[in-house]
Amino acid sequence: MTQPSPRPNAATDFIRDRIAADLASGKHSTVITRFPPEPNGYLHLGHAKSIFLNFGLAEEFGGRCHLRFDDTNPETEDPEYVESIQRDVRWLGCDWGDHLYFASDYFERLYELAEELIKAGKAYVDSSSEEEIRALRGTVTEPGRPSPYRDRSVEENLDLFRRMRAGEFPEGSHVLRAKIDLAAKNMKMRDPLLYRIRKRPHYRTGDTWCVYPFYDYTHCLSDAFEGITHSICTLEFENNRELYDWVIDNLREHLPARPEQIEFARLDLSYTVMSKRKLLQLVQEGIVAGWDDPRMPTLSGLRRRGVTPDALRTFCERIGVAKTNSTVDVQLFEHCVRDDLNHRAPRVMAVLDPLKVVITNYPEDRSEELDASYWPHDVPREGSRKVPFSRELFIERDDFREDPPKKYKRLAPGREVRLRYGYFIVCDEVIKDEAGRVVELRCTYDPATRGGAAPDGRSPKATLHWVSAAHAIDVEVRLYDRLFRAEVPGADGRDYHEDLNPDSLVVVRAKAEPSLATAGPGEHFQFERQGYFFADPVDTSPGAPVFNRTIGLRDSWAKRSQPKGSRPAAPSRPRREAPTGRSSAPRSRDDYLAGLPPAARERFLAFEARGLPWGDARTLATEPALADLFAEATRHHDDPRAVANWVVNDVARALKTRSELPFGGEALAELVELVATNRLSTKLARRVFEEMLASGERPAAIVERKGWRQLTDPAELRPLVEAVLAADPERVADYRGGKEKLLGYFLGQVMQRSGGQADPKTARELLRSALAEERGEAR
């Protein structure tokens, strides 16, 4: 289990690190994770991140991942969602094997444990109203107060709870609460609710139950039942972890395992909404055509749009896993989609906005078939089709300009362009209707350029896609774009509806090459020079394909020609405030002193009088434990500054994770003395300090036992320096070339080779002069 990852090059993250550590330390011998959706909506891109994380972890560490439906709320859950969720998880390529679970299957067991809690005096039935409970809970700054029912007897609680289950009481009349602490700083710990009465049929258990457990009670126990080792959830559950642990700890004797919760940042995407509530609204308000509308970030929507599971997986791997709240740029997602489709979508031609072209020197009754590869030269796949060519064609209206702007490379009067896989044509004449709109182009072709190459070697700057008018088929094409035009829909207090992109769907009748007539549902194509398209899996019928635009091609021309037009980058998210320097100005020593009560002021001044900088003095004046240690240590080693450095920095740190030190001031003084007398470098001394923390042993004894000493003799150090420089001629050259920062790197290497024992000051001088010599020799 020390080499668990089959993806040695894959990025690691804090969760993988932690699991690897748990395995290495023997805390766990296997990894069992779970993906726990509530069946009250469709899965979206954010869930994909969680799914790939949980299933990926299981696979990498040789464990398993469960699919568990967290179905404890009969009001919102529905079998339709259970179906769609399983379909989506499977579609992503994740396999839960036999490990499909439902929290609702645990209802009996959960109920029994709730009785155990009651019997242990750790839960009670509260008969307060919802409003009363809310009022008694207090606020984030004020403690809550106990309900009058908090001290009911175990017998009464048991009786009441059983009768709740039996259906004797109406909804809202009683709840079961954990008896923890109404004054807890963490609101989640103020006697959280465990069970409520709901007289609704549950989609799986029917009328069997009229009490339903809450998430905080159900989730942790479900994890424990299933032997989950690492229960991974999103950041907003950080506050719930304390309760998670409380429930587990208080029922530990009844449980087979002790899972632990780890939180990571959920995925947010720019130009997208991802909350279930908003997604449900979009569906219910008819803003989109359903959960699987291709504009939706739901997995079913993405699937229907033509995004593949591979693309999603790559995306999820690229965004990483961390604890920072973040919003990923949708362009990274779009990049992953294009990158995936580039290698799987055959190239075809379709004209979305047709402009008629007549080749005047091409015989009216003639047509011919041209060879056209499905793949560009840089995609190593085989296959081609024939495309018909004739006198009348369609090209893209946008590929012609009567008055071409600078850098416009496409067709214009008198200009020659290449028709993809066809001939070169020159535009001779522009025909317009009464309104002045261009309706037809009359061109001539060069018969010698068949297939796209000219015998004289000339090459037009542009190559256009086209279709033969007589042979083209009409197809419906749905041009999807981002659903929102604001980077953060609903930012700055707006209603997110205001940020809806009115052009998120444009349906056109397009002219497509005849080969597309047989396109089957679910096939991917690239319409050359336009984008990636997907034959709609629902609306495509034999001979009549309907295409969804998955994503447009990158378009550097569009970018150049309309840099700030079509896609108004409306209100962005609030930028981080630039530091004004004024508001963040730290308090000065004098300000601090002025605000101090007399006693503290006296202590502070006394520390300053012993030569300590005011920051150290402040720390010692506020922390009695540190002050005591400082006092005792300075009695044994009278160097207040040196002692204070240790106390204020290293001891303060140590005290963050433990309540007391296994050694006293005398031992600390001994350590400081070891440094002062040059027997230890600070680096070594820190290691000794760690040992002291772990064992309580005296520093001198540790040094003795480990055989640590500082290497100060240049004669001892020189071979190390030489070895380091010899091992890395390239960096030495860089250093010679002026990259003097490398000195720190070399010193690091020397320190490492010496096991931390080199005296860094001496080593640095040695390094410096050795590198200077090198420079001399090189001349």
Add this chain to the structure above:
RNA sequence: UGGCGGAUCGUCUAAUGGUAGGACGGCGGACUCUGGAUCCGCUAGUCUAGGUUCGAAUCCUAGUCCGCCAGCCA
């Protein structure tokens, strides 16, 4: 105002006291029968202020900003 998290190029993410790196984006160039792809180059960052250290994104102190928590939702 309380508790818990968090802060590294525009965005996402590495660096676990020892060269601040990658990706996306942007800009420029090469190449091209897709203004695609590919390739090359450039751009740009450690929240602030002090301190510890030979050396700090990383450790200490103080501050700033952001997120989450007061559902009988999950």
